[in-house]
Amino acid sequence: MNKEIIRGLNGYNIPGLNNLPRGEKMAVIISHGFGSSKESPTALAIAAALPEYGIGTYSFDFPAHGESPVDGKELRIGNCLNDLAAVEAHVRKLRPNTEIAYFSSSFGAYINLVYLATRRHEGKKSFLRCAAVDMPGLFRKEISQEKYSQLRKQGYIFLDLGFVQPLKITREFDDDLQANDLFKLCRPDMGEIAMIHGDADETASVVDARRFATLFGARLTEIKGADHRIMIPGGRKQVIDAAVYFFKGD
Template identity: 75%
Template sequence: MKKETICGLNGYHIPCVNNLRGDERTAVIISHGFGSSKESPTAQAISAALSEHGIGTYSFDFPAHGDSPVTGDLLRIANCLNDLAAVEAHVHKLRPAAEIAYFSSSFGAYINLIYLATRPHLGKKSFLRCAAVDMPGLFRNGTSPEQYAQLREQGYIILDLNYLHPLKITREFYDDLGDHDLFQLCRPDMAELAMVHGDADETAPVEAARRFAERFGAGLTEIHGADHRIMNPGGKEQVINCAVQFFKTK
């Protein structure tokens, strides 16, 4: 895997990692989940699996995540979309003949779907793992009265839910979530979508994924007994197999 930083559209650099060799016909941009990073176990596993089939991958860190040089003050939806746009442009420059596609997890899937709905994009296929399709509702329901009081009084809260490191979440980020409802933004013609989701996911419940898949024509594979991380026996392998078949199919 090759590490590099690229210049983003927001005035800071974006840490990235890739396994591009030069002969790929498909390059998959990987977007990580909330509190995770470009080198999450899922990102590494899918990169290794796709590489075996001649498919390249390119992963990056969202603002305030992983090796990002910025704080949670810059964790905003527009900044995340700009970072994805910068990564996509860079991958296209590196491999102009390769078809671009997307693999994203949880929050990364939420961002990827907003990107497909609102920005010009090169990719025509997107694989969504444990997609947080109701990210606004997850934050609204998961924020305690005490945390809402902190948001009002100091403008931010600090979340530390087994993340790589604690995240500063601002009042403006909450406002961003309220402005980006996927069920209002998305369209069936944005891209070909495939989803995989654990039916025991308590972080991003599968019911929302079912509603999204039915409304927007996404193929949904449910993994019995799997939680948000899909760490049950055979779960990771099922995700990988579904993704490989999705990206290999023309």
């Protein structure tokens, strides 16, 4: 895996992790969760596992995450979409004839779905792990009313819910979430979607995942007893196995 820097559409650099070994039939773009990074345990595990099946990966950091050079002021939904578009264009330049697909977790899955619904995209397959399909509701649930009032009045807050680093969240980011409701944006024809979700996920409700899968024709696999990180014994292997099965098209 090689670290790279991509010049983004927003004027700042995007840190990337290139794991395209050459000769792969598919390149999977990995999008991480909220407060995480391109080098999360799940992202690294997927990047390590897929090349055995002729599938390369490319992961990157969203604004204000990981090694991103910008702070929370740039953490906007439009910027995240632009970053995903820039990464996709970079992967296409590196591999002109390789099929593109997506693997995304939680907030990254939310961005992936907004991207599929609103932007031109090359990828036809998306694998969503613990997708935050109701990201606006999840955000409101995760912070106290006092914090939320401070956000609306002051214009920003710093949030640390066990993240890699505290995040500066702006009023504009909250407005972006309210303007991007997946249940209003998405369509069944956006692409082939597979989802894997723990039935004990207390962060991103499996009930929302079931509703999304039913409405938009996604294939949903539930892991009994698994939380948002799917940290039960054997959980990560189940995620990897399901992703391999989906991407290979068996």
